[in-house]
Amino acid sequence: EAGVTQFPSHSVIEKGQTVTLRCDPISGHDNLYWYRRVMGKEIKFLLHFVKESKQDESGMPNNRFLAERTGGTYSTLKVQPAELEDSGVYFCASSQGAGHYSYEQYFGPGTRLTVT
Amino acid sequence: AQKITQTQPGMFVQEKEAVTLDCTYDTSDQSYGLFWYKQPSSGEMIFLIYQGSYDEQNATEGRYSLNFQKARKSANLVISASQLGDSAMYFCARNSWGKLQFGAGTQVVVTP
Numbered sequence: 001e002a003g004v005t006q007f008p009s010h011s012v013i014e015k016g017q018t019v020t021l022r023c024d025p026i027s028g029h030d031n032l033y034w035y036r037r038v039m040g041k042e043i044k045f046l047l048h049f050v051k052e053s054k055q056d057e058s059g060m061p062n063n064r065f066l067a068e069r070t071g072g073t074y075s076t077l078k079v080q081p082a083e084l085e086d087s088g089v090y091f092c093a094s095s096q097g098a099g100h101y102s103y104e105q106y107f108g109p110g111t112r113l114t115v116t
Numbered sequence: 117a118q119k120i121t122q123t124q125p126g127m128f129v130q131e132k133e134a135v136t137l138d139c140t141y142d143t144s145d146q147s148y149g150l151f152w153y154k155q156p157s158s159g160e161m162i163f164l165i166y167q168g169s170y171d172e173q174n175a176t177e178g179r180y181s182l183n184f185q186k187a188r189k190s191a192n193l194v195i196s197a198s199q200l201g202d203s204a205m206y207f208c209a210r211n212s213w214g215k216l217q218f219g220a221g222t223q224v225v226v227t228p
Contacts, residue, residue, distance in 0.1 A: 031214060043207065043218040056215060091161060095214070105216060107153070107161035 002026065004108035006092050012114045018080040021111045025074070025094030031055075032075050033095075033105060034067060038088035049075060082115045089113070118142040122208055122219035129198050129226055136183070137193040137222045139208030145169075149211035150191040152182070155221070156204040164206075167191055198226045 005024045013019050025032045034046040046065070047057040051072035060067070064083070069075040079086055089112050093105040121140045129135040141150070152164040167175045167182045175182040183192040195202055203226045209216040 033214070033216075035216070035218075042220050043209075043216075045215045045217065048214050056213070059215075089159065093161075093216075103149075103211075103214070104151070104163050104166060106163070109158075109160045112159075 004092055004094050004106050006090075006108040006111050008111060009109065010112045010114075012116065013082055014116055015084055016081045018078065019082055019113060021077045021079075021090055021092075021113070023075045023077070023092030023108060025092070026106055029094035029096055029106075030072065031095045031097065031103070031105075032069060033093040034075070034077055035059075035091045035093065036088050037091070038085070043091070046077075079113075082113075084115050087113055087115045118144070118210075118212075118217065120208055120210055120217055120219035122222050124222045125220070126223040127225070129224060131198055131200060131226055131228050133198055134194060134196045135198055135224065137195070137206050137208075137224070138190070139192055139219055140188070140190045141208075141210050143189065143210065143212075145212070150182070150184070151209045151211065151216065152180070152191075152193045153207045153209060154202075154204045155207065156201075161207075165193065195224075200226050200228065202226050 007022045032049040037043045045059040048055045049069045066078045089110045091110045092108045095103040095105045097103040148169045150167045154162045165177045165180045167184045181194045205221045207221045208219040
């Protein structure tokens with residue numbers, strides 16, 4: 001079974017440009033999450049999809065970030081325009097369920113974004 | 117905000133020894149889950165072990181065990197018989213309706 005995949009693995013862009021990150025969850029996982037870790041800080045939740053719907057987007061930092069999940073399959077996270085403080089590693093994770101109790105989240109390898 | 121605290125930024129441990137990584141958390145919830153993830157230098161996040169707040173027994177997975185003390189709100193990870201491949205960053209996390217809240221992590225270096 002294929003794991004969570006993310007593309008690209010690395011991206012270097014200039015301030016003001018646009019970048020789109022892609023995540024393909026494990027097949028059959030309705031729940032998809034985006035997290036990011038900026039340098040020296042904790043891993044922070046960005047948002048949670050259930051199928052194609054945004055369940056929780058409380059962690060999205062501002063309106064320069066736009067996440068979509070087409071048809072409940074893969075997801076994209078667009079940053080437009082990128083700022084220096086957006087540099088970090090963006091992780092995607094997926095899970096079968098999302099109760100208050102337990103569901104293991106399987107993480108992708110992450111996309112390292114560098115904004116210069 | 118409800119926090120996850122990992123007080124040890126870094127630790128050295130000798131091969132074959134056991135190591136305990138501390139994790140405490142804030143929560144007013146009665147039902148929640150606690151997770152530990154490992155992040156080696158390659159960057160991927162690897163799930164290690166899970167403990168549910170209502171589980172009566174401490175979780176174990178091979179060389180990993182979780183010392184869960186609910187009243188003290190702590191969920192320490194114990195790695196027994198450390199191996200060189202255990203060198204990595206270790207994150208404690210709490211599940212809040214699917215959203216994982218992470219601690220700052222502990223960098224573990226296993227020495228021969």
